[in-house]
Amino acid sequence: MKNDFNHIQSIYWVFTQLCNDDCDHCYNDSSPFGKRISESDCMAIIENLPDTVDRLILSGGEPVAEKKLLYAILDRVREKYNGKTQVMLQTNGDLLNKNIVETLINKGVTRFDIASIDRYHKKAGSRLIELADLFESCGVSGTEKDPLIEGGHYLTENPLSWGYWGASEDMWLGGNWARGKAIKNDIWKKDPDHNFCSILSGARNFLGGHDDIPQEISIQLWKINPCCPGTHFPMGDARKQKVAHVLQRASKNAVFKILNEGTPLEMGVPIGISKQQASLKNKELKNICLYCDHFLKCNKNIIFDENGIKELA
Incomplete structure (x- = not known):
């Protein structure tokens, strides 16, 4: 296990639960009425992130639904880390257009993950070909379907890429997360033998010490968690506490x-x-x-x- 938490491999940050969609399976209750935090809160959270972060995943909700806030976050992240942090954007893709994609690239996004290619989402993958053409027009290569980059090395050789995935039954969002609307709509995974905690986005290796999966934590709005589903009580408040101290x-x-x-x-x-x-x-x-x-x-x-x-x- 690590002793110094001022360097972390990966942080998954849901900075908004506002979304243009209202999916039945959504673990964090994202919707057009989803919870939001202020720009000043987001700036405080960035200030409290570790000194070195290899990969920052920005997600929601739908991050492009809060475009002004997303741009402000990207500007501050680039200023803090001098472009040395790989920034990934997880989006349903519904709101993307050429101008937005080009702006996001200029502000430091190097990886786009389209998380809506499944039956739960409103468009259910129908925009995939359109999105492929859009990314190609912006010089973004579609390198792989799987959003996870093998081996835990997030500063990839490919400088600009996109992928797609979704809440299929074979992946962790296929009802596994007993959270949010999945609980309300009774589509959570009822299998006591399934140990979600042991895989990436679960808690395993959030403190480091294992080489087979990356060290990753999640921040749900401001709540510091060892996993994406989040523990019932968060480990800390990223608006007020240094993430490294909490870890x-x-x-x-x-x-x-x-x-x-x-x-x-x-x-x-x-x-x-x-x-x-x-x-x-x-x-x-x-x-x-x-x-x-x-x-x-x-x-x-x-x-x-x-x-x-x-x-x-």
């Missing part, structure tokens, strides 16, 4: 160190809850994210204090 505290907590291993059924072992007990509760709840929520709610006072995550041997 340092997490690295001294036995529960979060176990999450870093991607083995959430073992979270309770340091406080006397056996893996067998956890497995029985997980089987009852039918989803590892729901078990994690249950565990943290039941043991909040042991794991957290007024300053956030406690040190816990």
